[in-house]
Amino acid sequence: MENFKHLPEPFRIRVIEPVKRTTREYREEAILKSGMNPFLLDSKDVFIDLLTDSGTGAVTQDMQAAMLRGDEAYSGSRSYYALANAVKEIFGYEYTIPTHQGRGAEQIYIPVLIAKREREKGLDRRKMVVFSNYFFDTTQGHSQINGATVRNVYIKEAFDTSVKYPFKGNFDLEKLEQGIQEVGANNVPYIVCTITCNSAGGQPVSIANLKAMYEIARKYDIPVIMDSARFAENAYFIQQREAAYQDWTIEQITYESYRYADCLAMSAKKDAMVPMGGILAFKDQSMEEVYHECRTLCVAQEGFPTYGGLEGGAMERLAIGLRDGMRQEWLAYRIAQIEYLVAGLERIGVACQQPGGHAAFVDAGKLLPHIPPEQFPAQALSCELYKVAGIRAVEIGSFLLGRDPKTGQQLPCPAELLRLTIPRATYTQTHMDFIIEAFQKVKENAANIKGLTFTYEPKVLRHFTARLKEVES
Ligand code: F0G
Numbered sequence: 001m002e003n004f005k006h007l008p009e010p011f012r013i014r015v016i017e018p019v020k021r022t023t024r025e026y027r028e029e030a031i032l033k034s035g036m037n038p039f040l041l042d043s044k045d046v047f048i049d050l051l052t053d054s055g056t057g058a059v060t061q062d063m064q065a066a067m068l069r070g071d072e073a074y075s076g077s078r079s080y081y082a083l084a085n086a087v088k089e090i091f092g093y094e095y096t097i098p099t100h101q102g103r104g105a106e107q108i109y110i111p112v113l114i115a116k117r118e119r120e121k122g123l124d125r126r127k128m129v130v131f132s133n134y135f136f137d138t139t140q141g142h143s144q145i146n147g148a149t150v151r152n153v154y155i156k157e158a159f160d161t162s163v164k165y166p167f168k169g170n171f172d173l174e175k176l177e178q179g180i181q182e183v184g185a186n187n188v189p190y191i192v193c194t195i196t197c198n199s200a201g202g203q204p205v206s207i208a209n210l211k212a213m214y215e216i217a218r219k220y221d222i223p224v225i226m227d228s229a230r231f232a233e234n235a236y237f238i239q240q241r242e243a244a245y246q247d248w249t250i251e252q253i254t255y256e257s258y259r260y261a262d263c264l265a266m267s268a269k270k271d272a273m274v275p276m277g278g279i280l281a282f283k284d285q286s287m288e289e290v291y292h293e294c295r296t297l298c299v300a301q302e303g304f305p306t307y308g309g310l311e312g313g314a315m316e317r318l319a320i321g322l323r324d325g326m327r328q329e330w331l332a333y334r335i336a337q338i339e340y341l342v343a344g345l346e347r348i349g350v351a352c353q354q355p356g357g358h359a360a361f362v363d364a365g366k367l368l369p370h371i372p373p374e375q376f377p378a379q380a381l382s383c384e385l386y387k388v389a390g391i392r393a394v395e396i397g398s399f400l401l402g403r404d405p406k407t408g409q410q411l412p413c414p415a416e417l418l419r420l421t422i423p424r425a426t427y428t429q430t431h432m433d434f435i436i437e438a439f440q441k442v443k444e445n446a447a448n449i450k451g452l453t454f455t456y457e458p459k460v461l462r463h464f465t466a467r468l469k470e471v472e473s
Pocket of ligand 1: 229
């Protein structure tokens, strides 16, 4: 099948879920009822759901079959060993704790690492600062709940949608080292490396950057946690863009990447393809004490350490999903699908972040320049997109970022983006064409789209439950 222009879906679809078509009038009413917040729409009213790729994709026949093998023993289940062995083989990590999802792993390792620093070095957690190329919101939330301050050290190209750069997810290594020196290494309980970097638009981190970041961490004796939701997409980008690895397999690149961390925390709902699941794993004996403490906390918060909030069948499915998620031809198809969507949007003059792993990120700030950040242009765009075509997308901008907890002021946001997140093997090229056509209609009406203001604003995590209305002009 060489020399074809376009690679069609490299799978057959054998289970289908019906979706409802609605009228413009129906959708206008639905979005008003949901307080101009697509999170509050009922999924039955959504035609194409691009809110997230988390647990929303198709599963493979081998994953489904594996569920029947589940050993539901409370402790020492055979299915736990299936998962732990897969983690050891794929990532080279010795100790595995299953969790119900990614944030389940975070609520265990974050308090343990912060308490350890406090205990061993006699320090005050309120002085502690944790670093990342960019924290995902729940990782940031858990760090803050446990008393630490977060600092993102991303490169200057990361959020500039007019700039192309192969590894926009990279750490700014200078800022990282300067930051550690400034706050004092003892005050840094961990560094989180997010692959791919979700917030910057699913952008990858290179092996060279991982290596250099890990060297800095070793120098100052700080553990590194790989936030691993989209580990396979990151490996694919490395293979395509980092010369030294172009002949390596996804499996080899993945194994190599994990040499440059001490612990992995994974939302398995993305690249590991399961509807629900997570993993916390530690590399070797240097992390044994942390592992033991995490295991104890797992009992209190998730479940016995050999099931950690998952049933036996779900652990079997996850062990297979980890491998299926690394299939070269599926990754190639998936990334090509995102590229196709971004190219189509840019062709009609809708500026996007360069194509990333799991989504197209539309620059709403550029599309709706008349709406200021405090009136949430990307949220306004998401409502318009729903009204026009029944498509649900998610704001990644000022609305998500929220206010400074100390001053109550809206935090300045590096970009006002709308994320069109593509679930795995769920939508086809026809859907991508439909989305592009929908944006054409949105664009024609762009000048009439109004900014938004709160009618209800929760103090924390406002993104999910806030209600808004259009600003009167
Ligand atoms: N880390 C990253 C990089 C993530 O993208 C997510 C979730 C998590 C951690 C938390 O994992 O949801 O399993 O508890 N991201 C989803 C998203 C929700 O839509 O991007 P979780």
